[in-house]
Amino acid sequence: MKCFLWALGFLSPLLAGCARGFGHLNLTEVAFGGQKITGRPPLFVPLTLIQSAAAKGAVCIDGSLPGYHLHRGYGAGANSWIVQLEGGGWCNDINTCLYRKKSRRGSSYYMEKQLPFIGILSNKPEENPNFYNWNRVKIRYCDGASFLGEGYNGVAGLFFRGQRIWLAAMEELMSMGMRHANQALLTGCSAGGLATIHHCDGFQALFSGNTKVKCLADAGLFLDAVDVAGRRTLRSFFGGVVNLHGVAGNLPQTCISRLNPTLCFFPQNVISTVNTPLFLLNTAYDVWQQLQESLATKQADPHGYWEECKMNNAKCNAGQIQFLQGFRNEMLNVVKSFLTSPKNGLFINSCFAHCQSERQDTWFGSNSPTIRNQGIAKSVGDWYFDRCWVKEIDCPYPCDSTCHHLVKRKKRHPPSLL
Template identity: 30%
Template sequence: MASSRPILAFLIAVLACSAWSPRVEAIGPVGDAVRNVLGRFGRDKSDWFDLVLLENDGLKEGAVCLDGSPSGYWFRKGNQENKWLIFIEGGGWCYDERECLSRSRTFLGSSDAWPRDRPVDRPLFSADPKVNPTFYDWNIVNVGYCDGASFSGNVTDPVVVDGKKIYFRGARILDQVMRHVKEKQGLSGDVILSGCSAGGLTTILHADKVAAQLSDVTTSFRAMPFSGFFPITPNFQGDPWFRVRADNVYKMQRVEPSLNEACLADNADNAEQRCFEAEHAYRYIKTPIFLINSLYDAWTVQNIYNITSDTVPAKDVPKVVPFLNERSRLVFNLIRGAPNYNNVGNGDFLHSCMTHCGGCCTDEGWDKVSVKGETVRDAIGRWVEGGNGNNVRTDDACVYTNGPPYQCNPTCPPFPPI
């Protein structure tokens, strides 16, 4: 039994190195002012985002963060007038009202702490064509995340928790951001909607709705979610933890009206909440979509599967790798088995690295991790260049083993010695 423990140690080391959180800093007014003064002198505008808050029509329409502050986005103007990448930030969900109240005091629930400008800090946004040959000169809209439910809630009246008001208005935020970008920034032409984690799920849930909203100004509209496919499945201990949490968010934020109408119609037997789940919503997407996801997603392993050093007893360690391999096959089949998977213009980059949001947001995930010799960067490039009629897919990903090196893809990010 003792000889099997390195398996879990390996996985814990992987998870420790794979943890991802949004890189928006929560800085105070003094730090914000200093940053603005120092940052603006001699800077290259292509390497910075400027914050745009929806303080007029957005507030009028109730498109506010959890704490009632104005929602908004960061913007970097590119050299190609008719090329737009809209990227939605992630940051998980808040699962009940008290947790949402706590979140409302952070940058994931309030714009008060958002920096007024910030440097481009991800390879997907880079203005260097050597780093980012596809999007380096595109207009980039980086949507701030502050509603706690993947831009899906729409509760008319504020909810009072411990004497404080909180607002569930994610659907209004998404609507007003797109309206503002179209009317004030001049969005038109080719548009790709993207996002990571909760933002990747937002892309899956709402791609068709955004496509319809922008249809009068776009010549091409596609979706590109990163790490947004979260399976609804019992965890390692057999507890349906994530389904219970997802159902709570669905009810608390009154998500149903913002979801795909065709999906809702097909699940009208008191199972409408399925349409708030990636594995069901994905099946109804008409927008051409390129999905980038790990079959061993680090957030999923820790949270949905509940595999950590504290939750797996020594006697159960030998079961971990078979469990993960079975779940990786489940995710693979949910994606590849979707009825729209073979639609023209669809594709995926599915890999086995235990990471989360690495494909968009880390140098390793962007241009070092590869499947059959192709990186995320290059696969995305092929998909974008091919237009709406181009299908780009990876081969079947490899699976883990119970002995060293455990992880099967040698291009995955290295981990510290165990």
């Protein structure tokens, strides 16, 4: 190999060359996935509904057809495919699923008819140098359980058919030429990143041995961590998702045979058993998991001690930063065995962010986040094309001056679903 990129940040508290300081990006001032769009306008790709899905019972929570956005590749990328699984949280009980049923996360009736393809889906070589001319697909997320559920609640009229949606989408794409791919990459962010990990080996099984198949999970490494009140908020939440949606039957048997289904829903308990080459792109201080929905929820922090820190990492006090450093250490312990496999890749930076492959400013740009001058898009490309082993772990916050931290402003109206 021409290079070997491996910065073990957890072995050294401060790597050489790390500069102190940080910048912030205001979420209320940006568009298209939380970012300003500069340069040429993005490509907008129309929604296609999977007409064959209804006969298979592969429907959204409300019974509507699932869908995807596809932009065809060309030239050298005409026979290569990226399949991105959309993220957007989960619903863990009847009430939250009923709410989701009336949104784009539970019904194709509410989905955007066109979406901008940016970041890893961009069609511009200056924005996406490794994959711009591939066939690029975004599969919409409307089942509420990371494309893994199998069930139906007749009383509430809720369909839990995530696994069927996954299979119906794969069947349609294979019929459209993906079965002949010479290169394929499955990716997704957040709930889509978790789904990518669980479906990675199944994705590889679709192809012959002649296809180069890998998977990229962005912000999908959700941890079974203890929150600020000493409880396991996310374990309780995921337990509701697994039980309500009937997820257990679609989780890997290698995990189910030794752990309960809820624990097997957590990626940390399955990443080392995934046979397909897998790349984990994550922040050590994920703003969704750490501060908003897992470690410092309103239930865990009823007096609002963490409120300012949740809105702006620069307002976290020393005790809060110490708590978050403990979360980072837990993440690094989780990936230790994952790192031992030469086929896997890793990029964990010390930013307060979420979903870095879907944002143009973090994926590939003149000031995108880096670890030792290595950006995210280049790291993923080097790993996918076997140019390098990429196992990058950043030094602890606040040493990284390249981060695009997300600052959340309070809104006067109810927030939309994640």
